[in-house]
Amino acid sequence: MNPSLKFILAFIVSLEISLKASLTTNILVIAFALVYLLVTKTKLKELLLLIILPFIAAFTIFATLYWFSPTPDPYYAWNLSTRVYVYTLTIACVTRKVTATDFARSLERNLHLPxxxxxxxxxxxxxxxxxxxxxxxxxxxxxxxxxxxxxxxxxxxxxxxxxxxxxxxxxxxxxxxHGYVENQKRSTIVAIPLTKKDWLIFFTLLILVNISLFCFK
Known part of the structure; x- marks a missing residue:
């Protein structure tokens, strides 16, 4: 998938999840992200770090809202704590198999940034x-x-x-x-394609996330 579209998708999903509480959607996004990381052959050590390191933040949020709150709310505690993993794993999916060079080229060519x-x-x-x-x-x-x-x-x-x-x-x-001149048109050494398949995957995943957000609690 195109690096720019992956970034935009992760940003929109993270923003929507932060505005609309849905524990089911959080769990589905986490599960999909883990499956994607496994399919793309992420090293076991990296995968364990992605699970263990955010645990401190997630556990702190859960403990604060469940054990130390005057009005404990298990659903709200689980919802906010799982968001930590949503943000972490979606970013991991964005950076998976995407180099800094490809991302920079995609920003310039596909999003037409300066x-x-x-x-x-x-x-x-x-x-x-x-x-x-x-x-x-x-x-x-x-x-x-x-x-x-x-x-x-x-x-x-x-x-x-x-x-x-x-x-x-x-x-x-x-x-x-090396011939760089600001605001001048530059030739393309390595093209970063933006195909119909990329758009199809983008809108399909975005629609599924929105359906889950508004249909499941």
Whole structure:
């Protein structure tokens, strides 16, 4: 399915579920997401992390509304706690088999967003590993001078901001040297297709979710 349509579908479903309470729909969406992740051969370790990590937030919400509320409501507690898994698993489905490059290209070609936005998102994602390396180098350099920069140290973030500004300038120069010109039409190296099948899947899933929302509690 087209990356942009997957993102829009997940956004609409998450928004509708947050506005309309339906425990049955939450469970159906969670089940469908898990089946999709299994069909696409998600690693067992990744699947377990998607189930275990949100459990803390889901359990906290359930405990607050069921055990520590003056008027306990089991249905409302289950409804809000399962929403955590809906949001987590739908995002996991969106990112499954979709690279950052494909998503950025889809935003530009299919949603017709400005190319500077698409390339900016792609640049921000790709620069994260370099920023981690830069932060480690800053902390190592400080330790060699007898200084310890903790995670919350203002000096660490000040130096990291300077590195980020320098990297942004280098990135801008690199894009210009490769022929990037803002607001100019660009050729398509790799096309991201948006087919009738994608639209059919999109509207089918959206209609089914809405039917479940308004027909089941």
């Amino acid at each position: 190319s500077k936005f698409a390339y900016g998102v792609l640049a921000a994602i790709n620069i994260i590993p370099k920023m981690r390396m830069a932060v480690n180098q800053i902390r190592t350099s400080a330790m060699m001078r007898g200084m310890y920069l903790s995670f919350w140290s203002p000096a660490l973030y000040f130096k990291a901001i300077l590195v980020a500004l320098n990297s942004a300038d280098n990135l801008a120069q690199g894009m210009e040297s």
